[in-house]
Amino acid sequence: MATLSVWQSLIIALWVAGIMSRWLLGGATLMLRFSPLMTGLVVGLVMGRVSDAMVVTAALQLIYMGVFSPGGSMPAEPSIAAAIAVPVALLGNLPAQSAVAVAVPVGLLGSYLYQLRFFINTFIGKYTDQAVENLNDGQITRSIIWYPTIASFILFVPLVFIALYWGAPVISNVISALQETVFIHILEVVGGGLAAIGIATTIYVIGRKDFLVFFLLAYFLSVVFKSLNITMVTYAIIGSLLSIIFVMTKQQAAQSGAGNGTSAPSDFDDEDDDDF
16 A cells, blocks of 8 residues: 655645745745645655646646635635645546545635634734733744744644545545446546636636637637647747737737827726626
C-alpha cells in the first residue's frame, strides 16, 4: 500500500497551516487559500509528481472557480481539499474525477475547521483589547500576529498531518476498490457537474456581455485544435496577442471619437444598462 512519509505529510501540513493562518506572504495567503492550484503544486513537488498533481488540481480548480468568500468565510476550503484530495489521487493513481469526489466533502469539513479557528481567536482578542488599553505596542503585535498564527499551526498541523499520513492511504485504497462501480460513476458525474457550475458562476459574475465572445472563442479553439496537442503556453501567447489587439482597437476608436468631437462609449455603459 502506497503511503506518504512522515516528512511529506508534515511539509504539506505546515504549508496548509501557513496559508490558513494568513502568515505566509502576508495578504497573498488569501489567494493561496482561495485557489487549490498552489497547494496542488506544493503537493506535487513534495511527492515528486508535479505534472500528475497539476492535472488533478486543475479539475479541482474548476469547482472552486465559483466559490466566493463574503467576509472571509467560505462554504468550502479549497486549500485543505487539495491538500487531501491530490495525495489520495496520486497514491492510488486515480483519475481527476475521483479526486473531485474526495475534495468536496473534505473542503466542507475544512470550512468548519476554519470556523473553529475564528472561535479560538475570540479568546486571543481579549489580550488585544488589554494591549490597546495599555498602549503596549509589543503586546498588540503579539496578540494580532503571533498568537493567532501559533494557534493556527497548533490547530491545522496535527489534523492535516493525521489525515495525510494515516487517512490518505486508506481513502485511496477504498476509492480504488470502488472503481468501475455505480458509486464511483455517480461521484464522477456529480464532480463534472460541479465543475460546470464553477465555470458558469464565474461567467455570471464577470457579467460583461462584450467579453463573452472571447470566452466562446477560447472554448472552440481548444475543441478544434485538441488533436494538435497545443500546449497552454501557445494558448497564453494567442490570448495575449488578442488582448493587445482588442486594447489597441479600443484606444484607436477613442482617439478617433475625440478627434471628431464625440465621446467614445464607456466601458461601463453595458453595466449601467443592465441595472435598469
